[in-house]
Amino acid sequence: MNRKLLFLTPLAIFLLLSIFLFKGLFSDPRVLQSGRIGQTMPEFALPDLMQPDKQWRNTDLLGDVYLLNVWGTWCPTCVAELGYLTELRKQGIKIVGLYFEQGYDADFGDQFSLPDLQIEVSEMLARAGNPYAFNMLDLNRTVLLDLGVSGAPETFLVDSKGTILLHHTGDINSRVWRAKFAPVIAELSP
Amino acid sequence: MIPELGFLSLTIAMALCILLCIYPLWGAHTGNLRLMRAAPALAMGQFVFVLLSYLALVYTSLHDDFTVAYVANNSSSVLPWYYKITSTWGNHEGAMLVWVLIQAFWTVLVAMLSKSLPWLLRARVLGVLGFLGVGFMSYTLLLSSPFESLLPYFPVEGRDLNPLLQDPGMIIHPPLLYMGYVGLSVSFSFAIAALLTGKLDNTWAKWSRPWTMAAWAFLTLGITIGSWWAYAELGWGGWWFWDPVENASLMPWLVATALIHSLSATEKRGVFKSWTVLLAIAAFSLSLLGTFIVRSGIIVSVHAFATDPARGSFILAFLLVVVGGSLLLYALRVAEVKSEGRYQLFSREVALWLNNIFLVVATLIVLLGTLLPLVHKELGLGSISIGTPFFNQMFSILLVPFACLLALGPMLRWKQNKIKLVFNKYALSWLISVIVSSAWLFSSYEEVKVMTLVAVMFAVWIAVTSIIDIGQKVSESSSISRGLKKLGLSYWAMILGHIGFAFVIAGVALTSAYSVDRSVKMNPGDIASLNEYDYRFDGVKSIEGKNFTGHAGIVTVLKENQFVVELYAEKRLYTIGKQFMTEAAIDDGFTRDLYLALGEQFDNGAWSLRIYHKPFVRWMWLGGIIIALGGFLILFDKRYRRRQAPQTTGNKGVMA
Numbered sequence: 001m002n003r004k005l006l007f008l009t010p011l012a013i014f015l016l017l018s019i020f021l022f023k024g025l026f027s028d029p030r031v032l033q034s035g036r037i038g039q040t041m042p043e044f045a046l047p048d049l050m051q052p053d054k055q056w057r058n059t060d061l062l063g064d065v066y067l068l069n070v071w072g073t074w075c076p077t078c079v080a081e082l083g084y085l086t087e088l089r090k091q092g093i094k095i096v097g098l099y100f101e102q103g104y105d106a107d108f109g110d111q112f113s114l115p116d117l118q119i120e121v122s123e124m125l126a127r128a129g130n131p132y133a134f135n136m137l138d139l140n141r142t143v144l145l146d147l148g149v150s151g152a153p154e155t156f157l158v159d160s161k162g163t164i165l166l167h168h169t170g171d172i173n174s175r176v177w178r179a180k181f182a183p184v185i186a187e188l189s190p
Numbered sequence: 191m192i193p194e195l196g197f198l199s200l201t202i203a204m205a206l207c208i209l210l211c212i213y214p215l216w217g218a219h220t221g222n223l224r225l226m227r228a229a230p231a232l233a234m235g236q237f238v239f240v241l242l243s244y245l246a247l248v249y250t251s252l253h254d255d256f257t258v259a260y261v262a263n264n265s266s267s268v269l270p271w272y273y274k275i276t277s278t279w280g281n282h283e284g285a286m287l288v289w290v291l292i293q294a295f296w297t298v299l300v301a302m303l304s305k306s307l308p309w310l311l312r313a314r315v316l317g318v319l320g321f322l323g324v325g326f327m328s329y330t331l332l333l334s335s336p337f338e339s340l341l342p343y344f345p346v347e348g349r350d351l352n353p354l355l356q357d358p359g360m361i362i363h364p365p366l367l368y369m370g371y372v373g374l375s376v377s378f379s380f381a382i383a384a385l386l387t388g389k390l391d392n393t394w395a396k397w398s399r400p401w402t403m404a405a406w407a408f409l410t411l412g413i414t415i416g417s418w419w420a421y422a423e424l425g426w427g428g429w430w431f432w433d434p435v436e437n438a439s440l441m442p443w444l445v446a447t448a449l450i451h452s453l454s455a456t457e458k459r460g461v462f463k464s465w466t467v468l469l470a471i472a473a474f475s476l477s478l479l480g481t482f483i484v485r486s487g488i489i490v491s492v493h494a495f496a497t498d499p500a501r502g503s504f505i506l507a508f509l510l511v512v513v514g515g516s517l518l519l520y521a522l523r524v525a526e527v528k529s530e531g532r533y534q535l536f537s538r539e540v541a542l543w544l545n546n547i548f549l550v551v552a553t554l555i556v557l558l559g560t561l562l563p564l565v566h567k568e569l570g571l572g573s574i575s576i577g578t579p580f581f582n583q584m585f586s587i588l589l590v591p592f593a594c595l596l597a598l599g600p601m602l603r604w605k606q607n608k609i610k611l612v613f614n615k616y617a618l619s620w621l622i623s624v625i626v627s628s629a630w631l632f633s634s635y636e637e638v639k640v641m642t643l644v645a646v647m648f649a650v651w652i653a654v655t656s657i658i659d660i661g662q663k664v665s666e667s668s669s670i671s672r673g674l675k676k677l678g679l680s681y682w683a684m685i686l687g688h689i690g691f692a693f694v695i696a697g698v699a700l701t702s703a704y705s706v707d708r709s710v711k712m713n714p715g716d717i718a719s720l721n722e723y724d725y726r727f728d729g730v731k732s733i734e735g736k737n738f739t740g741h742a743g744i745v746t747v748l749k750e751n752q753f754v755v756e757l758y759a760e761k762r763l764y765t766i767g768k769q770f771m772t773e774a775a776i777d778d779g780f781t782r783d784l785y786l787a788l789g790e791q792f793d794n795g796a797w798s799l800r801i802y803h804k805p806f807v808r809w810m811w812l813g814g815i816i817i818a819l820g821g822f823l824i825l826f827d828k829r830y831r832r833r834q835a836p837q838t839t840g841n842k843g844v845m846a
Binding site: 003004007008010011014015016017020021022023025026068076079103113116117118119120123124128 | 423426464468471472475482499503504509513514517518520521524525561564565567568708709711756760770771789790791792800
């Protein structure tokens with residue numbers, strides 16, 4: 001009898017797994033990424049990408065409604081959305097960049113040069129449009145992990161009290177903006 | 191007209207496939223030989239009609255028929271003809287049709303090459319393959335047909351193939367990967383047929399082994415080329431990202447690797463039978479699970495795939511039937527199976543058993559890392575991310591015992607060994623590899639990290655033990671040529687597999703530790719240096735392709751003022767989709783790759799360039815190719831081509 005039970009374990013494990021797969025299927029994958037909605041921004045102190053002497057804290061951002069845009073020059077989709085984000089900036093939307101340096105992992109002895117990155121970023125922004133009020137560099141990915149970021153581009157909409165209202169995975173374009181962001185922003189400013 | 195015919199052909203193939211599923215299985219159940227004998231013809235018919243259907247899609251694509259949604263979305267009139275063909279697997283719907291085609295191809299191969307199998311087994315194998323075919327084909331017909339029409343309103347021009355996919359690596363990567371994924375369905379069918387027949391003997395293992403090897407070798411090649419494509423085409427110089435989509439292909443590979451090892455033990459010694467069957471079921475189940483992950487959008491991945499709950503539900507339902515059903519059958523049948531062989535603690539059986547444990551643990555790590563964010567979320571614990579460091583750390587821990595085993599395993603004999611005899615060889619090879627790898631690393635690099643040294647040491651060790659082992663086996667013969675002849679192809683397959691793996695370990699370790707890169711701003715004539723190479727920027731020229739325009743940065747590479755190579759790092763603008771693509775310029779070499787990506791232009795005419803120096807990066811792919819070659823080699827082993835003598839094809843044989 002014991003032997004039968006042993007051979008039933010794979011089936012039991014599989015069925016358990018299927019329950020999660022089934023549930024996962026009907027929870028919106030965007031929602032999947034949005035475990036932070038309704039929470040306040042995690043506390044952080046990050047250097048400015050261009051002026052590393054300057055530190056940005058989460059408290060510095062209070063008082064404004066803003067988009068926190070996770071991006072990197074290595075990510076083609078991020079570069080593609082810069083144009084539209086720049087248009088948004090012209091319309092008065094405050095956009096803060098959170099730079100995601102993909103190639104660097106201190107644990108594996110990767111090399112990193114801030115001046116190189118600064119050159120690369122400023123060229124990219126000069127060419128494709130600069131939507132950012134400023135950029136923060138999260139080299140150790142602590143804030144990225146706190147926010148549950150799994151890739152780039154990802155964008156958070158944060159209100160003036162520092163509450164995360166939206167978490168969007170993928171690029172922002174006019175369609176996404178109209179359908180997802182605009183209604184939430186409209187509610188904020190009656 | 192042609193697309194409609196394509197759809198019709200697929201429908202006919204589906205009808206034949208339903209019969210292929212029902213007739214032989216029913217025939218085997220009732221002992222009706224006539225029903226069983228229908229299987230090969232049905233398999234052939236199904237293949238022919240799927241092929242016609244696929245050719246219809248190719249024709250449609252080549253003729254720029256934008257009334258077909260798939261062609262309009264994934265091709266354009268200016269796309270070069272070879273990319274028009276490859277666009278047929280460039281997106282979900284077409285890829286499913288290619289999947290179905292490959293499934294039909296494997297099925298017909300099995301039908302043709304299994305003549306010497308007893309009818310009961312042969313019919314059941316083909317019936318199970320038919321069942322799987324019905325699943326994939328109905329999914330394609332109902333939910334992802336590439337023949338959907340846009341009539342009456344259709345565009346005059348297509349949206350072009352995603353530029354990322356316009357690359358030679360992408361021409362061969364998906365078909366190879368599918369050959370692997372789908373090929374595993376053959377070992378799965380053999381396992382299910384054996385369970386249904388109730389005869390889990392050496393015959394089953396012997397029949398299953400070459401098919402599994404072939405599928406595994408294709409999967410190895412597919413993953414290798416996929417990694418090379420990411421490196422060459424994505425422009426960031428990386429080769430593995432631990433993305434869910436990549437993990438989806440790695441999991442079946444790890445289990446299939448365990449399977450080919452455990453199959454050899456089952457075939458030669460009659461041990462691990464129930465375990466081997468479970469692995470055969472698991473390997474294919476994981477390739478289905480991978481498909482589910484990739485096609486359902488259940489896990490957000492950097493690779494963009496269309497997400498659709500209807501498609502996800504279908505695959506999940508199919509997964510439940512196939513995996514749930516087979517695991518239930520397994521639980522019911524396998525308890526009666528007893529292993530025959532006896533062996534001692536210090537034997538090849540135990541080494542293979544441990545190898546399986548490590549590979550399964552590695553699979554579980556990948557599975558956990560891939561699915562934990564989902565489970566975490568569904569349990570209401572919030573979102574988490576599992577990144578590259580988790581996988582890297584887990585795998586570097588696993589590598590040490592696994593590599594020890596890999597070096598030791600081939601030296602061991604079945605059943606039992608004298609510890610002292612093996613220990614001498616072991617100690618000698620260990621000594622050689624410590625000396626060689628230390629000498630190599632400390633003489634080449636200023637700084638040597640412990641983990642890098644350990645990894646290279648194991649790589650050298652595996653190579654040295656393989657060579658010592660060949661030497662010893664040959665020296666037991668009267669002459670070298672006779673000794674070499676006596677070593678069978680299976681043996682060489684094993685040696686190639688292990689040496690290939692050594693190349694992969696060394697390549698990963700060295701390129702991770704010693705790759706360097708720098709971003710530079712250059713005017714024509716400027717020289718930048720990285721490691722021992724000087725890069726002279728000779729300006730930029732315009733380039734024009736059929737569906738793109740752009741610039742190529744011309745860079746002359748010098749070493750000690752000697753000309754090495756001239757490289758063109760391109761920046762392309764694909765005119766239809768208005769997408770910019772970086773075509774990295776790569777000078778590949780056995781010991782290093784020079785990798786250049788062109789950046790942006792400055793106002794004063796200067797350009798930014800990113801220069802990478804990647805030592806031994808090519809060894810990873812070389813290793814992958816060597817491993818796959820080993821897998822294919824076993825197909826030429828005479829043992830698997832000899833027909834079995836007594837045929838039990840008569841009615842009496844079947845009824846018995």
